[in-house]
Amino acid sequence: MPERVRPIEEALPGHKRYIELHQQGWNNGEIADAMGVSRERVRQVLSFYGLKSVKSASRTVADKQLVDAICRLYDFEDLREIAKSMRVAASALEEAVRQRDPVALTLRAQQQAENHKAALEQRLQEKLAYWKSVSPIGLLTVMSMRRDEFGEFRAGAQCECGRETSVRLGYLRRGLVLSCGKPGCHSQVRASAGVFKAKARQAAKNEPKHRTARA
Ligand SMILES: [Zn+2]
Structure with a gap:
């Protein structure tokens, strides 16, 4: 019915x-x-009420609002937040800004990307400093830190034998990788595996937690 x-x-x-x-x-x-x-x-x-969705926001943005919005975008405010505070549809505001000053739209994205990069760099430096300070873990001394293609932290480390190796920080924390893996080093590690693993896990436990500081 x-x-x-x-x-x-x-x-x-x-x-x-x-x-x-x-x-x-x-x-x-x-x-x-x-x-x-x-x-x-x-x-x-x-x-x-027999109403259907409007295809796209047809509400026009007043000229004064548009100028104001562009200023706020240059102050790195979020477009959605600006639209909300002006009680206009975000899509309508975006379109209006795009026509008037397209650069204003890309500013915040750029700023966010830069902030993100700087934050990641700082985190890498903190992790590197910490893992250097608790090295060696097994036979490995941490020398560098990066994020790999899966988004995991990966340490560059030098083994006691002089070889350089790269190890997931997660494996280092659990004491799963404790040397470069060459037979001589491997048997050395096996002889003291318990002590090495305990140290790795203790170091992981004491690792400073990342504070998510979002502006
Ligand atoms: Zn080695």
């Missing part, structure tokens, strides 16, 4: 905000974001 379309004037109190945003030209995805519900929920609510 087909559902009855409810007149907007008789909207339930909990539905009024959906209708308001819809009438301001927000599309269902944007309403869902703003209300903290699923897109499907927005579609459901609007369908009670």
